[in-house]
Amino acid sequence: MTKRLFQPYRLNSLITMQNKLLMAPLTRCMADDNLVPTAEMAQYYARRADSGLIISEATIIRPDGQGYPNTPGLFSPAQIDGWRKVTDAVHEKGGKIFAQLWHTGRVAHPHFYGGDEVLAPSSETVEGTVPRMRELTYITPTPASPEQIQQLTIDYAQAAANAIDAGFDGVEIHGANGYLIDQFLHYDSNKRTDQYGQSPENMSRFALEVVDAIVARIGNERTALRISPGAYFNMAPDVKDKAVFDYLLPELEKRHLAYLHIGIFDDEMQFEHLGGRASDYVRARYNQTLVGNGGFTAASGEQAIEDKRFDLLAIGRPFIANPDYVTKVKNNQTLTPYSEDMLSTLY
Numbered sequence: 001m002t003k004r005l006f007q008p009y010r011l012n013s014l015i016t017m018q019n020k021l022l023m024a025p026l027t028r029c030m031a032d033d034n035l036v037p038t039a040e041m042a043q044y045y046a047r048r049a050d051s052g053l054i055i056s057e058a059t060i061i062r063p064d065g066q067g068y069p070n071t072p073g074l075f076s077p078a079q080i081d082g083w084r085k086v087t088d089a090v091h092e093k094g095g096k097i098f099a100q101l102w103h104t105g106r107v108a109h110p111h112f113y114g115g116d117e118v119l120a121p122s123s124e125t126v127e128g129t130v131p132r133m134r135e136l137t138y139i140t141p142t143p144a145s146p147e148q149i150q151q152l153t154i155d156y157a158q159a160a161a162n163a164i165d166a167g168f169d170g171v172e173i174h175g176a177n178g179y180l181i182d183q184f185l186h187y188d189s190n191k192r193t194d195q196y197g198q199s200p201e202n203m204s205r206f207a208l209e210v211v212d213a214i215v216a217r218i219g220n221e222r223t224a225l226r227i228s229p230g231a232y233f234n235m236a237p238d239v240k241d242k243a244v245f246d247y248l249l250p251e252l253e254k255r256h257l258a259y260l261h262i263g264i265f266d267d268e269m270q271f272e273h274l275g276g277r278a279s280d281y282v283r284a285r286y287n288q289t290l291v292g293n294g295g296f297t298a299a300s301g302e303q304a305i306e307d308k309r310f311d312l313l314a315i316g317r318p319f320i321a322n323p324d325y326v327t328k329v330k331n332n333q334t335l336t337p338y339s340e341d342m343l344s345t346l347y
Contacts, residue, residue, distance in 0.1 A: 005302050006330060009052060009312060011258050011289060012221040015169060017052030017096065017312075020305065021326060024293055024316035025055045025100040025172070025226075029132060030346055031072035035060070037082035041072075042089040044346040047323035049095025055172050055261075055314070056086075058102035058179075061159035063113040065180070067104030069132055074099060074159045080166045087167030098170045098224060098258075099163040101156060101214075105180030106141040106189065107234055109133075117142040119152070121184045121206075122191040126234050149196060149206060152180075157213040160223070170222035173210060176263025177226075178234030181207050185248070186231045187238040200247035208251055215255060225252065226261040230271040230278040239273040242281075249285040259289040261314065267294035267304075283309055298329045323347065 009017045028044075031037055045054055060066050060073045073079045083099070090097045106120035109130050120141035130136040144152065160171045175181035183189040184206045190197050196205050207225075214223050229245040231237040252260060262279045274281040279292050292301065292310035301313035317338040319325050328335055 003302075004305055005298060005313065012256075014219075014221045015053075015096065015258065018050070018094070019052040019326065020312045021051050021298075021329075022291060022312055022314040023048050023051045023054040023319045024314040025058055025174070026316055026320060027057050027068060027071065028343070028346065029068055029070040031070045031082075033070070034076070034078060035066075035071065035073040036076075036078045037072050037086050039085070040346045041082075042086045044323075045086050045097065046089035046093050046095075047347075048319055048325070049090045049093035049097075050324075050326040051095065051315075051319070052312070053169075054090060054095060054097040056083075056097060056099045056168075058100045058174050059083075059159075059163075060102050060104070062103070062155045064115055064119065065103035065105075065108060066112040067108045067130065067179075069112070071102075074101070074162045074166065075155075080162050083163070083166035083168070087169075091167065096169045098172045099159075099166070099168045100172045100174050100226070101159050101163070102174045103152065103156075103180040105183045107138065107178065109136050109138070111136050119144045119148060120180070121189060121196065124189050124191060143192065146194065146196070149209075153206070153209045153213045156210045157217045160214040160218050164218050164222070170224060170258055171214065171218065172224040172226055172261060173214065174263075175207050175210075175225050176228035176261075178228070178231075181210060182228055182231075182263075183235070185227075185241070185244050186235055187240050188231060188235040200244045203244045204248040204251065207248065211252070211255055211257070215257075220256050221258055223255075224258040224261060226263045227282075228263040228278070229281055230264065230269065230274055232269065233265075237271065237273065242273045245281075246285070249282065253286055253288055256288065259291050259312065260286055261291040262293050262310070264294040267292060267296065269294075279309060
């Protein structure tokens with residue numbers, strides 16, 4: 001029933017996956033107070049090394065990118081060393097792992113890094129409070145200057161180099177789900193009038209500059225990207241967003257990335273301005289390796305791959321509940337249901 005999922009998949013000349021199942025990035029907030037990965041995190045990832053590829057929890061590129069407590073970083077020597085223990089543990093089990101690189105943009109909070117501003121494309125404030133720390137209210141962000149945007153691009157590239165130093169097989173740039181790069185790609189959060197705003201070309205500029213800087217540093221075969229064409233998380237949709245992604249997707253295809261990952265929580269969500277599902281919209285415009293995500297079971301994901309809707313399947317919460325997810329699916333064993341209380345521990 002899921003035979004195709006367990007066939008090897010060649011991403012490129014450097015990376016062949018043992019199956020078509022990816023462990024999706026899952027924020028766990030389990031790093032220590034210096035944002036260093038712990039021994040428990042190494043054990044957690046190693047237990048899931050029989051997936052074709054693990055995508056790490058989102059990992060911040062520099063201090064002011066933090067928007068949640070105890071999320072790991074990749075900008076200090078201690079953090080790099082901590083991640084090296086994780087990647088060593090995964091590789092010892094025969095697995096592969098990419099680091100997801102993250103800056104939260106306007107949903108960052110100075111509480112975490114002791115600053116006095118939050119950088120974003122524009123001064124559009126997110127309503128509400130910080131998850132897991134509801135006493136913290138979001139502040140009005142400061143529009144990043146062109147010089148600050150250039151520095152962010154440099155810092156993304158340095159974090160990618162740090163990831164390779166830490167033993168990761170590659171990186172997935174987090175350009176989705178309402179965080180910094182995604183904020184540049186949507187009209188709700190990008191009100192700029194300079195070279196990073198107003199037109200699809202300008203609004204795509206930062207994403208492409210980050211991709212190009214990372215590719216120049218570690219190579220296209222080790223570089224992937226996650227995107228959310230349908231704005232639905234920490235921002236409102238706008239029909240004009242489609243034009244941005246109409247421009248961005250062909251540009252990404254020219255870069256020959258390791259893969260492109262659809263950042264969505266439910267693949268069945270319908271977006272009128274995209275003509276239906278976000279994944280179908282992307283597939284029609286992107287012909288290289290595409291990763292589907294969002295509420296799939298192994299069986300429904302297998303069918304979607306069979307139907308050529310995407311090439312690889314990312315599974316999220318079931319991997320939290322089932323460290324042996326791959327074995328259970330292979331053997332048609334009952335999966336342990338996910339529950340929210342599982343978020344408080346790593347196992």
